[in-house]
Amino acid sequence: MKKNSKKSHAEGHSKGLSRRGFLRGAGLTTAGTVVFTTGVQAFEAHTQPAKGTSFGPGSIGIEMKVNGRMQSLTVEPRTTLATALRDHLSLTGTKVVCDRGSCSACTVFIDGKPVNACITMALDVGDREVITIEGIARNGELHPVQEAFIEHDASQCGYCTPGMVMSCVHLLENEENPSLEDVKAATRGNLCRCGTYPHVFKATLSAAEKMK
Amino acid sequence: MNKFSWYEAKSVEDAIEQANSTVSEEIYTPTGKASIYKSGGIDVWDMVKEGLIAPQMIVNVRNIKGLDKMSFDPDSGLSIGANVTLTEIEQSPEVSEHYTALQQAVAHAATPQLRNMSTLAGNLAQRTRCWYFRSADHPCMRKGGDRCYARSQQTGQNENHAILDNGSCVSLHASSVATALLAYEASIVYLDAKGESHEVPIEDFFVSPSQDIWRENILSPGDLITEIKVPTPSSGTRSHYVKQVARESYDWSLADVAVVAKMNGNKCEKITIALGAAAPTPVRAYRAEEALINQVINKESAKLAGETAMASARPLTMNGYKVPLFLTTISQALLEIA
Numbered sequence: 001m002k003k004n005s006k007k008s009h010a011e012g013h014s015k016g017l018s019r020r021g022f023l024r025g026a027g028l029t030t031a032g033t034v035v036f037t038t039g040v041q042a043f044e045a046h047t048q049p050a051k052g053t054s055f056g057p058g059s060i061g062i063e064m065k066v067n068g069r070m071q072s073l074t075v076e077p078r079t080t081l082a083t084a085l086r087d088h089l090s091l092t093g094t095k096v097v098c099d100r101g102s103c104s105a106c107t108v109f110i111d112g113k114p115v116n117a118c119i120t121m122a123l124d125v126g127d128r129e130v131i132t133i134e135g136i137a138r139n140g141e142l143h144p145v146q147e148a149f150i151e152h153d154a155s156q157c158g159y160c161t162p163g164m165v166m167s168c169v170h171l172l173e174n175e176e177n178p179s180l181e182d183v184k185a186a187t188r189g190n191l192c193r194c195g196t197y198p199h200v201f202k203a204t205l206s207a208a209e210k211m212k
Numbered sequence: 213m214n215k216f217s218w219y220e221a222k223s224v225e226d227a228i229e230q231a232n233s234t235v236s237e238e239i240y241t242p243t244g245k246a247s248i249y250k251s252g253g254i255d256v257w258d259m260v261k262e263g264l265i266a267p268q269m270i271v272n273v274r275n276i277k278g279l280d281k282m283s284f285d286p287d288s289g290l291s292i293g294a295n296v297t298l299t300e301i302e303q304s305p306e307v308s309e310h311y312t313a314l315q316q317a318v319a320h321a322a323t324p325q326l327r328n329m330s331t332l333a334g335n336l337a338q339r340t341r342c343w344y345f346r347s348a349d350h351p352c353m354r355k356g357g358d359r360c361y362a363r364s365q366q367t368g369q370n371e372n373h374a375i376l377d378n379g380s381c382v383s384l385h386a387s388s389v390a391t392a393l394l395a396y397e398a399s400i401v402y403l404d405a406k407g408e409s410h411e412v413p414i415e416d417f418f419v420s421p422s423q424d425i426w427r428e429n430i431l432s433p434g435d436l437i438t439e440i441k442v443p444t445p446s447s448g449t450r451s452h453y454v455k456q457v458a459r460e461s462y463d464w465s466l467a468d469v470a471v472v473a474k475m476n477g478n479k480c481e482k483i484t485i486a487l488g489a490a491a492p493t494p495v496r497a498y499r500a501e502e503a504l505i506n507q508v509i510n511k512e513s514a515k516l517a518g519e520t521a522m523a524s525a526r527p528l529t530m531n532g533y534k535v536p537l538f539l540t541t542i543s544q545a546l547l548e549i550a
Contacts, residue, residue, distance in 0.1 A: 052222045052230070054269075057215040077218035077270065078260075100258055104325050113299070113328045119257045120329065123218055124274065167324070188461045189323025 055123065064125050066091065067135030075122040082106045082117035085132055093133035093162050097191075104189040107163035108132045114170050133162035136169055144207040145169045152203035156194035164190045168204040178208050214266040219247070221273050224403055224436055230271045231405075231434050235339060236427045238265040240356050249273050249436060251295055252331045255338035263348045264355070274331070279438060284310065290442040294333035298389065302327060311442060313451035313470045317392035320455045323462050333437035335387050336400070336417070339428060340492070341464055342383035343369065353425055354381050363528065371530040372466065375538075377491040378526060381421035384489050385428065388465045390414065391488030392453050394496065395470035398442040405434025411441070418493035428493070448481075449474045450549035454541050455488075465489040467537045469545040473509070478550075480504045485546075487521065490538060497521035500542070509550035511543070518542035 056077035064071050066089060073088045082099075085091040085108070097105040099118045106117040109131040136143045145168045148154070155161040164187060171178055171186035178186075183204045187197070221227035233246035235256065247269035250256045259265045273279070279295040284306035292301065301307055302318045321327060321335070344350040344361040351357030362370040362382050373382040393414050400417045403409055412430065419427050431437070445451070451472040457463035468488035474481045483504050485497040500521040507513045518539040525535050 050222055050226065052220045052226050054217055054219045056217040057268075077216055078213045080257075099261065101254055101323075101326055101329075104323055107325055114325050115329050116325045119254055121218075121253065121257070123220075124253065124272075126275070184461075186324065189325045191461075 060123070062122065064122065065127075065129045067131055068129075073122075077121065077123055079122045080118055081108070081120040081122050081125060081130070084122040085117060085130070091132050091134050095159050095162055097159055103160070103163075103191040104167065105160050105163040105191075107166040107190070109166065109170065112170075112173075114167055133165060136165065143169055144210050145172060145204060148203035148207035148210070149200070152199045152206060154196055154199040154203040156192075156196055160190055160192040160194075160196075164192065164196075164200055168200070168207070171204065172208050172211055176208070176212065178205065180205065213260050216260075216267050217269045219269055219271045221271055221276055224273075224276060224279070224438060225407055227271050227273050227276065228403060228405055228407060228434050228436055230269070231436070233267070233433045234431055234435075235259060235265055235337075237433055238267060239354075240426060242266060244268060247271055252297070252329045252334045254326060254330055255334060258346075259339065262346060264346070273436065282306075286444055288441075289444040292332050292440040292442070294437045294439060295331045298322070298327035298330045298332065298335065299324075301332065310445060311392075311396065311451065313395060313453035313472060314389070314392045314442065316453040317389050317455070317468070317470060320453075320457075320462075321387075321389050332389070332440055335389050336393075336414075336440070337429060337431065337437065338386050340383035341386045342373065342381075345383055352381070354383065354421065365529060368529060370528040371533075372464070372489070373528055373531055374491050375522075375525040375527050375531055375534045376487070376495060377420055377422060377493070378528065379422055381425055381492060382528060383421070383492055384465075385418060385491075385493050386464070387494070388455055388468045388488045390418070390494045391465075391468050391486045392470040393440065393442065394494045395451065395453075395472045395484045395486035396442045396445070397484060398440055400437060401439040401441060402431065402435050402437045405432070409438070414440075414494075415496065420491070420493050422492075445472065446474055448476065452545045452548040454545045454548075456537055456541055467534055467541050469538070469541045471542075471545045471549055473504075473549050475549075478508050479506055480509055481506070485517070485521065485542065487538065487542075490525075490534070497542070499523070504546075509546050511547070514543040514546040514550070515539070517546060 059074045061074050082096050085094050095105040096118050097103045101116040101119040107114050108117045111128040167187045167190050183201045219230050231247050231249050233248050238246045246267045248267045250270045251274045279293045281293045282296045284290050298318050307315045344352045345354050350361050353360050362368045362373050398414045399411050401411045417429050453470045455468040456466045465488050470486045473483040483501050485501050488494050500517040503520050504517050522535050
C-alpha cells in the first residue's frame with residue numbers, strides 16, 4: 001500500500017486542538033473537503049435526512065478519540081487506521097507487518113475490543129475510542145503486562161510485541177484468573193516468528209498474579 | 213490501494229440504491245465505476261489491497277440500524293442480523309445452549325481480532341482463499357482466465373484444495389462457519405436491487421464452479437444480505453463441530469465437519485452431516501446421512517458413514533491426505549453425539 005506522505009497533523013496530538021482551531025490551522029476551506037464527525041451516533045441524530053452521505057475520494061477532515069484525547073486529522077477513505085495512527089498522529093508503536101489482518105501486530109482496541117488496525121479504515125472508527133500501545137501505560141507507569149514482558153524477556157525482534165501486549169492486556173482486563181489456555185486463546189491471532197510464545201505466556205500469567 | 217469514495221448508508225433501501233456491483237462482478241468485468249458493499253470489510257480490503265478489485269465507491273453498510281440484532285425464539289428459531297459479529301455469536305448464551313456446533317465453529321474461526329470485526333454476512337459472502345485466486349499474477353478460471361493453476365499435474369500447489377466436486381475450479385469456500393450453518397439447515401435472507409426480500413436455504417445460496425465459475429454465491433449486484441435464520445433444533449437434538457488445521461493457534465480449515473442429529477434413544481432419527489474444506493462449497497454428505505438413519509451411532513456405523521461420504525472423493529496431486537483426514541474427522545464428530 002502506498003504510504004501516505006501527507007504532512008502530519010501531530011500538533012493536534014500535543015495540544016488537543018479544538019475543531020475550530022483545527023479548521024483554521026489546516027486550512028480546510030477548499031471545496032470538496034468536509035469535516036466528518038464520524039460514527040453511528042452522528043448519523044443517528046433524528047434531524048438527519050434518510051439519505052446517507054458520501055465522502056471522498058479526496059481528503060476529509062475527521063476527528064478521532066485516541067488514547068483519551070480527541071485528535072483532528074486529514075485522511076482519505078482509503079486511509080487505514082494503522083496509517084492514520086502511525087503516519088498522521090506519529091503513534092508508531094502500532095506495527096504493520098502482514099497488512100492483511102493475519103498477524104495481529106497492528107492490534108489496537110476500538111471501544112475496548114482488540115481489532116486489526118491494518119484492515120480497519122480510519123473512517124470506520126467513528127465516535128468510538130481507539131486505544132493504542134501508547135495508551136496502555138498509566139500516569140507514566142508501565143502496565144503490569146508491559147513490566148512482565150520486560151521481566152520475562154518476552155520479546156526478541158519486537159515487531160509482534162505491541163500487538164501481543166494488547167492481546168494480553170485485553171485478556172487481563174476481562175479475566176482475573178487466566179489459565180495458560182486462556183492466554184494461548186487470547187494470543188491466537190498474534191504471530192511471532194522469533195518464537196517468544198512461552199515467555200509471553202509466563203509474563204502474562206505473572207502479570208495476572210501481580211494485578212490481583 | 214486505489215482511491216475510492218465512501219458512502220455511509222443510513223438504511224438498507226439507501227444502500228441498495230447506491231451499490232451497482234459485487235466483488236465477483238468487479239473481478240471479471242472491471243468497469244472502473246463499481247460501487248460495492250462493505251461491512252466488516254476484511255475480505256473487501258484484502259482484495260482491494262491485493263489489486264483484485266478497484267471499486268470507485270464503497271457503500272458502508274456496517275452502521276445501518278437494525279442489522280446488528282440477534283434474537284432467539286423457540287418457535288421461530290435463531291435470527292442473526294447481517295452485521296452481527298462472530299464474537300457476538302460466539303458469546304451468545306442462546307447459541308451456546310441450542311446450537312453447540314455453531315458456537316464451536318464460530319469460536320474456531322479466524323483470530324480473536326478478526327472475530328471482533330467480521331460480520332456473519334461478510335463471512336458467508338467472502339471469496340475463496342485459493343492462493344492462485346488471491347494472486348493478481350495468476351489469471352485463473354475464476355478470474356476470467358482459461359485455466360486452473362492449482363489443478364496442474366506439474367506445478368499445481370493444491371494441498372489445501374477440493375477433493376469433492378473438483379471437476380472445474382478446485383478452490384474451497386473460505387467460511388467454516390458456513391459448514392455449521394449448513395448442518396443446521398439455516399437460510400439466508402437478502403434484499404434484491406428492487407428492495408424485494410428473498411429467503412433461500414443456505415445450500416442454495418452457495419454456487420459451485422461446476423454450475424457457474426463466475427460466482428461463489430447467488431448474490432447479484434445490489435443484493436444485500438440482511439439476516440441469517442437458523443431453525444430451532446427439535447428436542448433430543450445433539451450437534452458437534454470439528455475443524456482440522458495445520459497450526460494449533462489459528463488457521464484455515466483443512467477439513468471441518470458439522471453434525472446435527474435428532475436421536476431417539478440411542479438410534480439416529482434424523483441427521484445432517486456438513487463438510488467444509490472438501491469442495492468449492494460447503495456440502496452435505498447425503499448418502500452418509502441416509503446410511504445412519506435408524507442406526508445406532510457407534511465406531512462401526514461412524515466409520516461406514518465416513519467411507520460413504522468419501523466414496524466419490526477424487527484427490528488432486530497433493531491433497532490425498534484429506535481423504536483419511538475426513539474419514540477420521542467425520543467419525544470423531546459422529547462419536548461425540550453418539
